[in-house]
Amino acid sequence: MRVNLATLPFFDFSRREFLKGAAATAGAFVLGAYIPFSREAFAQEQGPAKGPYDPNLFLKIEIDNSVTLISKHFEMGQGVTTGLATLVAEELDADWSAMRFAFAPNDPAVYNNLVFGPVMGTGGSTSMAESWEQARKVGAAARMMFVGAAAAKWNVPASGIKVEMGVISNGSGHRATFGELAADAMKTPVPTEIVLKPPQQWQLIGTRLPRLDSKGKTTGTAVFAGDIRRPGMLTAVVRRPEQFGAKPVSFDASEAKKLAGVVDVVQISRGVAVLGTDTWAAMRGCDALKVTWDASAAEKRSTSEILAEYRQLAGQPGLVAPGRGDAAAGMARAAKTLEAEFTLPYLAHAPMEPLNCTLEVHGDGAELWSGCQLQSIDQLVTAQVLGLKPGQIKIHTLLGGGSFGRRGNPMADWVVEVSEIAKAIKGRAPVHLVWTRDDDIKGGFYRPLVLHRVKVGLAANGTITAWQHRVVGQSIFMGTPFERMAVKNGIDASTIEGVIDTSYELTDFAVDVHNAKSPVPVLWWRSVGHSHTGYVMETVIDEIAQATGKDPVALRLELLAKQPRDAAVVRLVAEKAGWNRPFPRGKGRGRGFAYHQSFGTRVGMVAEVSLTPETVKIERIVAAVDCGVAINPDVVTAQIEGAIGFALSTALRNQVTLREGVVEQRNFDDYEPTRMREMPEVEVHIVGSQEWPSGIGEPGVPPLAPAIGNAIFAATGKRFRSLPMGLKTLA
Amino acid sequence: MITLNVNGESHQFDVSPEMPLLWAIRDKLNLTGTKFGCGHAMCGACVVHLDGEAARSCSIMVGEAAGKRITTIEGISGPVAEAVTHAWQSLDVVQCGYCQSGQIMSAIVLLNENKNPTDEDINLGMEGNICRCGTYVRIRRAIHQAAKALA
């Protein structure tokens, strides 16, 4: 079933506009949506004797003095709960060891993502940017309320009261902890004028604070969605079609139903679900099913045929994006031209935790336990399938075992599945839907397959006279509720982000697009369009350096002359990697450079590789990053390290290919993530900055593959214009 | 009836001896720290200890595990386990954390067998554990740190 999301009101607000204008518009949007403390919540609370209480919507302070951040954002490993807690604790003057986190209930009126509009969701590397002011104001408001409560209780002037490490005190011997004063603090008026600390007074922001989720995740006690156990729960595993777009017609469950533990078999719109008393029973039952499919509307082509169509499209002019100058005239001035075609494959997200969730239907509504990245969408689709009102769906957001975009699907495909299954069994038991790894790799919602054609005009002196760039691929945003955010005049901004908004100065620059169509579902995949545009741009820049005899770093600095923040990152990484020191070439060793800005964050990388005729080893990656204020520099470093590990197998070997419409990969043997021995040494350098923070979850991905490709070129003279490179690593 | 000894306690199950140990642990005992990643011995998310050896519980049948000492992440103890867990926490190895039970279970076995592993020993000992979040730099560092703490 295709759920109608047209009822959801989305603001017409592009992520990019936000990131560029964040500092300027912050006051307006934050105050509009900002509810630091709710009066209703105060009214419910009578005092600490009743145990834990919610003095406001973002904080829970308990009598044991613990301070729980109510996280509006989904934690999928990016460290967002630690980051948000840092902002609150900084302004509250809390003791870091007393900080905890919990996930907020689904209430977009309070917990909306300020970038997405009236929608609760996490993505686009927006979390710290959108919460930067709000979370600090929550902390500061709470602190002021504690000070006000102490002043009243002790009958002393507020000006003499200080707050340190969760303790409120004054010079004349009064002292109380947060827990002791919280009941009084809640009754003080919520301040309307909130002053934030100047950066010089920060004690937590910019320091290495330990992650709040480390303990649970190292002791087996952290609760992921798949760990939910409800009384009477049945586990469902779904057989889906081999070809995207095929539909189930009928099924024969006679063999499946003979198996111990198989309870029921039901048809849903995307396939046939087997319900069992445990996961293994459901998996075996699913294997024993016989399903007849209607494949009339299915994708039946192979990857080579799809690419042949892309090439044909690429031969014709596409939809024209707003470029700069006059590329045709610039091309006419060129002394020579450089032309290149790139293809980059469909990619599966393959988060370590395969998709899953649990849905329980009650008389008056339903509860969903899931690693929810887009709570508002998950709520709406559940309500629509079950025929309930969105307000009747309660969502419990749980830790996600990775996502990389997959758990934030505007089609909420697996939530639709669980809802249809629950409906088919008339809600008689809680349903725990489990995807296997094979389901995950073969299940679609891939990073789009794309083809780029680039033509660059070069003057005799080596300067760029024109840049013409054509991209062919499926749109991610079209047909989703986020369409208005990203699609203008038929062009999906995510198809060309990283090209059209390049930091490089290209004066005569033209970009056009063909939207290819296929039943293969596509989705944002860690760094979205930048995951392919970064590779193309940085490879072409390297080719230009080669063609014009320029040093790759010098060429980039030339093109970034008007972009001081970008240039500073390029200089920093070049310096730290010793770019100006001679590198022993020719002996199977190479060094390559790449730089890319995405989600407002600037990342440069130098890759050092060594090669034999069949294998490559990535020895070292030196990275530099400017993400504005590095709220927790250790988390920033970890995200860059992790992005390198994530992107490495993609550069070398990962791809989803179709053969007559059937996905050819199915598990970690033929879609193998990076392994320990392949991981290079990594050095991360962070630019000290007081700019508004930008994202860090995604921007480490785009520069890795081109840095490696450029290093391999330096060693061998071989260019990779398609990914994956198809190189083996040393065993 | 199958009897399994898990984390020092004996449990009886009425399940097929062919059920993978992983699902007995997760679905019958509700010990959810052991994770499902691939189901085919390719990722290590499901690693437990069987008589002190690392074993991928997705690919071992309960019938084979009966009579053995099964330890899951919830049941680890002793100086090596403590050193490993402490190193993991002090270096903030985790990101999503989903692979980390398995990583820790493999690292404990590695350090039990090799007090001072080289980088190459770590490559070999941790080869079967995938981390999709790419935390390998810190896993390596944490293993070295734990080895140092135990020396």
Ligand code: FES
């Ligand atoms: S789930 Fe057992 S090795 Fe992957």
Ligand code: FES
């Ligand atoms: S921490 Fe996410 S898979 Fe390892």
